[in-house]
Amino acid sequence: MSTTGLRTTCADLAGRSFHLVGVGGAGMSVVALLLAERGAQVSGSDAARGRVLESLRARGVRVEVGHDAHHVPAQATVVVSTAIKEDNPELVVARSRGQEVIHRSQALALAAAGRDFVAVAGAHGKTTTSGMLAQALSEAGQDPSFAVGGVVRALGSGARLGSGRAFVAEADESDRSFLNYAPAIELVTNVEPDHLDSYGSTEAFEQAFADFADRLVPGGVLIACSDDPGALRLARRAGQGGARVITFGTGGPGDLPGGELVGEAHVGVEITARRADSTSAVLRRWTAGPAGAQGTEPVDLELALPGDHVVLDAAGAWAAGLELGVGAQEMARALGAFTGTGRRFEDRGEADGVRVVDDYAHHPTEIEALLRTARGVAADRGGRLLVLFQPHLFSRTRAFAERFGAALGRADLVVVAPVYPAREVAEDFPGVSGLTVAEQVPGGRGQYVADREEAAERLARQARRGDLVLTVGAGDVTELADVVLTRLRAREA
Template sequence: MFEHHDTSLATRRFHLIGVGGAGMSVVAELLADRGAQVSGSDREASRVTEHLADLGVKVSIGHDAAHVPSDATVVVSTAIRPSNPELAIARTRGQEVIHRSEALALAATGLSFVAVAGAHGKTTTSGMLAVALGQAGRDPSVAVGGVLPEYGSGAHLGSGDVFVAEADESDGSFVNYQPSVAIVTNVEPDHLDRYGTRDAFEAVFVDFARRIVPGGQLIVCAEDAGAVRLAQSARDLGIRVVSYGRGPQSLEEPSVLVSDVELSRDGSRFTLFLACADPDVSGIPPTDVELSVPGEHNVLNAAAVWAAGLALGVAPEQMARGLSAFTGTARRFEFRGEVAGRRLFDDYAHHPTEVAAAIRQARLVAGSGTVTVVFQPHLYSRTRIFADDFARSLALADTVIVTDIYAAREDPEPGLDSSVISRKIPGAVFIPDMHEAARVAASTVPRDGILVTMGAGSVTTCGEDVLRAWSQELEEA
């Protein structure tokens, strides 16, 4: 069925440590689809590990050196520590150890690679591009950090010649890719625990741009200062750059101009113009687009996707139709339930700009209703560095409850907790236990109000607490 794909992976074996993680599970699925023998391990069972097992991936629960086949290439992420027994045995044996991004690049062998990068917006934009290309008949292969309803997964091995991947800048691993088309949604400072300064963070994006294949294209947001600086550096390197944005908000004249934007609680309407003369796209008329996902940030994401579609040879009106079919990705303002007029959403936002965008999106959807947020900060370093920015963003909500920091790959910092954010917001409350925080928040939401569980960690599991509390209130009324 996939004769044009490279088949060399069919003779290889891979073992993925932390296989149940969002990024790693996608790689496992794609490697298995390409014919490789795949095994993996994770700390605990989940729906993700069960799904992988159903696909033929041998999944072990718990980390043990005995789980690692001696002939496997071992795949790790930056979160895997050297003391992990599976990584340790692989090193001792002299087995090949590669980063997740390198394994993903292997899975994309032989295809036109489209990498979507940026401090935020990567998952939605890459998912949007995958869906639009699929609707246009290109059936791309996909590696996205969130579940797409169209595939029931973040991974898909398509029959087409395009591979769409979310490219992670957090550890610099996106420089392992060689994209034909690269989208950068923004270069807003993040991961300063690793990079230290804004200049260092921006420099790695220039390194990423250098990896674009000759004749390829970089697509950047003209409304983001860091992305505009990246565009200038890329042009100096001889890389073709296309920028997109709304005229008044753009910091340079965009190649793709977004105009006539109409936002609603159900989505948006807008028009895309080619504002700069370009012999490769001459004669393209203005294109009207309708989106089924709300928020001005999604308007910009769609403009990037439309530009990428043109770079891949898809007709502009086909891309517009494909964009209208996108309904979102898991944990990106995902609707979780409604009880007596009160609605619950879940969002992955964990950077101040993402938090603000998610709350503005909630405002659109809520209309005259209130917006309540239960926020779980992600990483001690990010909480410390961006505490003031988080406070300003969260203050856009009517009610804010902040719960304990999700440590992820970090060790706790003595004396630092989430109150560094909550005490900067008038009326906000710090409740360390996330389940208690969710129940307290549920009790504050009036009819027609919205509650959003927000963060990149385990707070997503608290939705059941909210829905259960609302249902119990209804029964007792």
């Protein structure tokens, strides 16, 4: 590729100071670690205590609990996310002093300066795909830098500054912050409408991805999933505009709408075996030739995780690895070592014969894919599938209630907890609650419980030996997995 720029060193940010407001968030904590690794003085604050703050302290980041103007160093560049309101006392004092205020994505771009930026985007699948790519490149000896919105289990972190040329980052479309990057490689898992409270329409959402594709550096490449209609439309548009494009998806190029290559190549993936804890597949790269599309020799892929959606993520990561100079067989072997990221089908324990798994899924398509996989795992155990679901955002709950109900209908029993509001307030969404979703679960299998801990207790009381219990959502539902396990252990005693 012709995208490698001048390298920078960890000392680039020495002498600079950064203060991150809301440093305990998944994206912000990663940026804090990367800035610190590049030699900056880093501090931050968050509204509540938690394991993330303790981990940051252990890595040398000065962290305060609560938001207070006194926490902000006068010389610091203040880093915020879209979730930080203008009346936050730390942001207020920074603006009153005339301090530099930048978005989290801009801070991440600073940390990535001088490397080949690989931006992984999509409404869902980007954490798994970016974590998978980061670990595989590490396994292949490339020592990448990475910033992933979850802990890559085998690497023990969601962020690291490596010595290699690649910087793999999860690129957030929710607030258009992915438009602050200038990637050498863009890997798009899907373009399925979400965050419509911000975008307003499907057309506006897709236009943001088109603008993202336009951010590629000269010689860069867009790698897009052809199984997703929105991503395929993006690939066609980018190709027509002169960008390098590679697609990936199930089947060969003849299976694409129109039956022809979109761009310069297509990575086809065929699943050959599905198991409760692993998946086998075959990968092949197709390019245009005089007699039509020509494929390379097939490459076996053995993943240590279940799920068709995970195989698709791996196909995209494999294509990106080839672009970064890793051999086809070597990249497939490296992907086989991936064991997942935190809160993606993460085992939390087993008690009284009930297995408890936690997952971050918070969009209907993600939940459908998760439950399709979980249904197979539950069947292998000879038990039922029980779900504790916490909707994330009132706006998303209102927009997708019917689709949430249909996706959750794959479970035998669903207990819905109150909506996790994040940046929203309930008063702005009258009539929207967890009940909005529970009523949409078919067959009367949805129950709404207005207290989150009681919701966990109710699900635990109904679980029996052999069952698989999932705690699902992007909020603090992950804490309820421990509530379920505690209840099950008490029943064992």
